Amino acid sequence: MDDAASVATSGRPAAAATADAAARQRADASLLALLRTDGAPRQAAVTQLYAKYGREFRGYFRRHGASDAQADDLLQETFIKVIRAVDSWTGSGTLEAWLWTIARNTLISERRGEAADKASVSIDAQPPEALDRMASPHASAESDPADADCVTRGLTAFGRKFVEYAHVLERVAVDDWGYEELASFRGCSAGAAREYLSQCRKRLWEFIGHCYQAGAA
Secondary structure, three states, X not given: OOHHHHHHOOOOOHHHHHHHHHHHHHHHHHHHHHHOOOHHHHHHHHHHHHHHHHHHHHHHHHHOOOOHHHHHHHHHHHHHHHXXXXXXXXXXOOHHHHHHHHHHHHHHHHHHHOOOHHHOOXXXXXXXXHHHHHHOOOXXXXXXXXXXXXXXXXXXXXXXXXXXXXXXXXXXXXXXXXXXXXXXXXXXXXXXXXXXXXXXXXXHHHHHHHHHHOOOO
16 A cells, blocks of 8 residues: 555544644643643643553553552652653653653663663663664664664764654654554654654664664775
């Protein structure tokens, strides 16, 4: 099935997807405004965040080795960090991607505190097979990088500059996201999600492509 057919059968017309994205932006802006207040309004916003993301974050922590008790602690720490950081967040990317970045970094900090850096799930420490899925179709299991440190540096720089792209590629690599999950995250059609993922990978390749090409000569 070609891209045109995919879009046509996705069941989500472009106009509806645009409307969904706009509605999500308005909802995010309203939630952020509440988070930046005090007292009952802020507590109500935190409650909304728990209801929407708590179960998913907890599952993420459990999949990466946290016990039930640890997952609960990490979840609480994540939302504490959200409250502390919300006033300084610039609004780059989506609210969901920002929240996932905090959750991921909370887990990384916990692993480092346990002297388990090698178990880090950061985008700059993905296993080779995960990297292949992130960078595909540019990289494959048959095209190992000439310089692994070069890849690590590139992934780190990419994650800092393109927070949402890095988040999406990590979810694809670690949580097995497909076009449907990405379309739901973006509020777009499956065809648009496919194009967005292609753009994410192209951007990533700009940061790590030379690491592979260095040994091609």
